Amino acid sequence: MASHKKNAFKYATIVAMGGFVFGIDAALISGTVNFITDEFQLSDIELGTAVGAPAWGVLLALLFVGYACNKLGRKKTLQISAAVYLISALGSAFAPNYWTLVAARFLGGLAFSSISMASMYIGEIAPPQWRGKLASMIQINIVVGLSAAYFMNYMVQNLANSGAEWVSALGIDTNTWRWMLGSEILFALLWFVLLFFIPKSPVWLVLKERIGEAKDTLRKVIPENAVETQIVEMQESLQGKDVDRSDWAQLKEVFSKPIRITFIIAITLAIAQQATGINAILFYAPTVFEQLGMGTDAAFSQAIWIGVISVVFTILGLMAVDKIGRRPMILGGMMWIILSLGICFYGFQTANYTMSEAHVTELTVIPNAERLDVLVGTSFESDIDFKNALTETLGEADAKAYSSALIQKAANIHGLLILIGILSFIAAFQSTVGPVMWVLFSEIFPISNRGMAIPFFVFVTSITSSFVQTFFPWQLSNMGISYTLLFYASTVAVGLVILFKYLKETKNMTIEEVQMALAPQKEI
Numbered sequence: 001m002a003s004h005k006k007n008a009f010k011y012a013t014i015v016a017m018g019g020f021v022f023g024i025d026a027a028l029i030s031g032t033v034n035f036i037t038d039e040f041q042l043s044d045i046e047l048g049t050a051v052g053a054p055a056w057g058v059l060l061a062l063l064f065v066g067y068a069c070n071k072l073g074r075k076k077t078l079q080i081s082a083a084v085y086l087i088s089a090l091g092s093a094f095a096p097n098y099w100t101l102v103a104a105r106f107l108g109g110l111a112f113s114s115i116s117m118a119s120m121y122i123g124e125i126a127p128p129q130w131r132g133k134l135a136s137m138i139q140i141n142i143v144v145g146l147s148a149a150y151f152m153n154y155m156v157q158n159l160a161n162s163g164a165e166w167v168s169a170l171g172i173d174t175n176t177w178r179w180m181l182g183s184e185i186l187f188a189l190l191w192f193v194l195l196f197f198i199p200k201s202p203v204w205l206v207l208k209e210r211i212g213e214a215k216d217t218l219r220k221v222i223p224e225n226a227v228e229t230q231i232v233e234m235q236e237s238l239q240g241k242d243v244d245r246s247d248w249a250q251l252k253e254v255f256s257k258p259i260r261i262t263f264i265i266a267i268t269l270a271i272a273q274q275a276t277g278i279n280a281i282l283f284y285a286p287t288v289f290e291q292l293g294m295g296t297d298a299a300f301s302q303a304i305w306i307g308v309i310s311v312v313f314t315i316l317g318l319m320a321v322d323k324i325g326r327r328p329m330i331l332g333g334m335m336w337i338i339l340s341l342g343i344c345f346y347g348f349q350t351a352n353y354t355m356s357e358a359h360v361t362e363l364t365v366i367p368n369a370e371r372l373d374v375l376v377g378t379s380f381e382s383d384i385d386f387k388n389a390l391t392e393t394l395g396e397a398d399a400k401a402y403s404s405a406l407i408q409k410a411a412n413i414h415g416l417l418i419l420i421g422i423l424s425f426i427a428a429f430q431s432t433v434g435p436v437m438w439v440l441f442s443e444i445f446p447i448s449n450r451g452m453a454i455p456f457f458v459f460v461t462s463i464t465s466s467f468v469q470t471f472f473p474w475q476l477s478n479m480g481i482s483y484t485l486l487f488y489a490s491t492v493a494v495g496l497v498i499l500f501k502y503l504k505e506t507k508n509m510t511i512e513e514v515q516m517a518l519a520p521q522k523e524i
Contacts, residue, residue: 008221016137018114023145031153032177040098044473055466057109062459065113066452074201081114082192093182116458123442124203136318139435147307253449272495274464277488280472317431333432334496341489343421348482351413353386359409384480
C-alpha cells in the first residue's frame, strides 16, 4: 500500500476512534438503569433525563461546533471534544447525586458533536474512491464501542455478583454502576493523545487561504500528481459563492433554493435515522430484553449479542457501501428496518401475562409476595395492563423494583421471534442507514458551507435522538413496547417515501462532482 493511502487510513482511524468513545459513553448507561433508579429513586421521566442527557448536551454543542470548526479548525475542535469526554467520564463515575450525574452526562453530550466533526474531517482528507469506506469507519467504531460497553457492563455485573474479597475491597459490588461508567476514562484519554498526530484539514486550510499548508497535507493522503488538481477544484468550488463566508452566511446557504434537494435529503436522513428507535434499543438494551421475560443476568448477556451483530453487519456495510452504492443501501435498509420492527410488533402484541400460584411461591425476593395472590389466574393481554395491575397491587416502588422478575415469570411470549426481529433490526440499521448517513453527510454538502451544514443536520439528528431516549421509558409505561415499536416503523416509512423520490447516487465522486450531480435537480 502506498504511503499516502496508509496515511489516509491512519488519520481516518484516529479520528474515527471518536466514534468508539461515543459508543462507550452512550451505551454504558444501559447497564446502570436499574442501579441508578434504585439509588436515586427515579421516576420514568427522571430516568429518561439521565439516559438522554448527552443528547440534550449535544444540541447545545452543535450550536457552536460549526463556528469552532471554522474558527479553530477541525483538529483543534476534535481535541477539545476528547478532553470533554474525559472530564464527563470522571464526573459521571464520581457523581455524588442525581443532578451531578445528569450534569456530567450532559457535559459528555457536548463531545458527541465530535461525530459530525469526524465525518467532516474524513470527508476532507479521504481520496474520493476511499471516502465511503473511510467515512463508514465512524459507524464501525461506534458499534465496536457499543459492543465494548455491553461487554464491560456484563463483566462488571458478574464481578459484582462473584462475592470475591477483592471485588468488595474495590467497591465493585456496592458501586457497580460507577465502575461501569468509569470504564470510559482510559479510552477517552487515549483518543485525546492520538489526536495530536493528525494533520489539519486541507479544506479548512484552503478556506483560510493557507494554500501551502493545504498542499502539504494533501501530499500525505493523495498522490503528488493529484495535489494541484485537488487544490484547484477546492478553489473553484468557492468561486461564485457569496463573498461573505461568515457562519451566518453559511447557515443561510443551507436553506437556500440552490441546495434545496440536498436539504430535503439531509433533513429526512437526519430525522429518519434516529426515528428508527435505534438508540432506545441500544441504550436500554437490558431493559428491552427484560420485556421478553428474561432475568436481569440473561438480559445483560443478551445485550452482548446486539454488540456482536452490530460489529459484524457494520463491517459488511463498510465493505458494500462503495460497491452497491448509497441509494440502494439506504432504501433497502429502511425497508428491512420496517419489516424487522413489524416482526417485533407482532411478537409483543400477541403476548399475554399470567401469574400462577407456583410463580408467587417462587418469588421469594419480593417482600409479602402473597399480595400477588389476587392476580393469580388472571390473563393480561398487554405489558401495560400487567404493569398497571402490579402497581395497584404492590405499589409503585415495589412494582418497579421487581418488574423484571415478575415479567420473567408471567410472560407467555414469542421470545425467539422477537429476538430475531430485534437482532434483524440491529443488523439492518448497522449495515445500511447507520453508516451510510455519515457517508452522505461527508460528501453532499458544498465546500462553501459544509462547516455549518454538517453540524446543523447532526443537530437535527441529535434533537430526534434526545426525544427518543428521554421519552422511551414513558412510552414503555404508557404505550407499551409493541405500539412504541410500531410508532418507530411508521416514522421510518414516511422517510422511505421521501428518500425514494429525492435521494441520488453519489458513490466514487469528489465533493465537487457531487455538487454538479445534484445541480440539475436544484433547478427544477
